[in-house]
Amino acid sequence: MWKQLFFCVFIQLIYQNTGDPIYPVQNPCLAILDRLSETSSGFLNCAVSRARPFKLCEGCVDNYARLQDLIGLLDKTYSDVDRKITCKGFLESYDTIQIVAQLISFVENIWISSYCDNCITGYKDTNGTIDYSLTDDTKQFIQKKLNFDFCIFNATGRMVPIIPIDLNVTLNTNVCSVCLTAYNSINEFFLKITQQNNNGVCMDIVDTMNYTRLLWSKIYECRRHDPDYVAVIGISFFIPTIVLVFYISALFKGERKQMKLSRQKRLPPHSTTAAIVGARTWLWSNPNE
Template identity: 80%
Template sequence: IIIMWKILIFYLFLELIHGNYTDPIYPISNPCLAILDRLSDMSSAFLNCAVSRARPFKLCEGCVDTYARLQDLVGLLDLTYSDVDRTITCKRFLESYDSIQVVAQLISFVHNIWGLSYCDNCIKNYKDTNGTTDYSLTNHTIKFVQKKLNFDLCIFNATGRMVPIIPIDLNVTLNTNVCTVRTTVYNEINEFFIQITRDNKNGVCMDIV
C-alpha cells in the first residue's frame, strides 16, 4: 500500500510539472521532463520487480537491470541542464517545482530497498550501456550458487524430488538415512554461508539467504 501511494504521488507530481510554461528558461521541450518521464517509468518498473521477487527473494539479480537504468537516470540529473545557458541543472529544475521532494524521496526509497537487500554484496560492476545492463556476480555468490546446485542435485538424486522454493524441514520431509548420507554436502554449503557472513560484516546479500 505504501508503495502504491508513493507511485500515485509521483504521478501527480508529473502532471503538475508538465505545465505549459511560457518562461523561456523552462521551455516546453525541456530535456529534464524527458528524464523525469523515464525516471517515473524506471521507478515503477523497479518497484514492481521488487514486489514480484519478494517471495522467493531474488530481487538483486532479478531487478538489477531496472536498478542500473534508474541509477543512470539519477546521474543525468546533475549532468543535464534545463536552460540553453547551462546554468540550471535538471536536479535544481525539478527541486524548484517539488516542494515536498517527491522525486528525491522516491529515489531514496528505491535506494533503501537495494541497500537493505545488500545487493552490492552479490552483484558488482552493474551499469546501463545504451539500454543494455551489464553486471557480474561476486566470487562468493558464484561459489555459493554452485554449492547450492550441488546440494539440490544431491537431494534430487536421492529422492527424485526437487527441493521446493519454500523452506522445508528435511528431517520430516526426507528419509533420515538420506539426510545422514548427504550431511557432508549440507555442511559444506552451511560452512561456506557462515564464511560469507564473516566476510560481509555489513550484511549478506538477501538473494542467497
C-alpha cells in the first residue's frame, strides 16, 4: 500500500507543470524557444492581417523588434553551466530540418523584402516597450497623403476609401481640378524618393501610392495631361514625315535628271573606216611635204 502511494506521488512530481513557480525552468533556452514561438506567430498573424492594404512595416514593428531581441538572446544565453553551448547551438544541434533557423530566416525575409528598414529605423525592445522612429521621407509622404485625403474629403464630402477597388463613387468633376496640386505634390515626391532609394522603397509607401493613383485615375477618372507627352508624340510623327518627304523628293529628282540625259549617237560604219584610213595616211606621210 505504501509502495503504491509513494509511486503515485513520484509520478505526479515527474509530470508536474514546470511552469509552476515552485519548479523553475531548468534550461533558459527552452524559455527563449517558447517566447520565440509566440512572437513569430504574432508577427505572421500581423503580417497576414496587414497584407491589404499593405501596412506591415509600421503595423508589425512591435512583433519584429521583440523577435530580434529574442534572436540576439540566442547567441548571448548558454544552455549549460560551463557556458560552452549557446542556446542557438543547443536548439540547432542534431536538427536536420533546422526549424528555428528556417523560421527566423522566413520572418526576416518578409521584413527585408518589404524594405521596412527604409521607412522605420531605431526599433528596439526596451523593457517590453518598443521604441522606433520613422524616416524623414516617410513623415513627409504621410503628411502629403493626409493633405490629399483632406482635399478629397472637402471636394466630395466623403472619406477616402482605404482600398479603392470596385467602389461605387459618384464622379465629382471638382476633384480633378481642386485636388490636382495635392495629387501632383505626393506623386512627384514619390518619384523623387524612388530615384533616391536605389535599394528599394518601403512597401508601405509603395502600396499607399499605388492605391492613390488608382483612386485618382480609375475611380475619379482624373487624367493627367503632361505636355511632354504631346511633344514626344509630335516629334514621333514629324521626323518620319520629314524622312518620307526627303526620299520622295529625291526619287522624283533622280528620275527627272535621268530623262534629261541624251544618249551618244554612234558614227556609221563607213565614217569609221574613213577615219581610220585618214589616220594611217597622216602617220605615214612625210611631214615636210
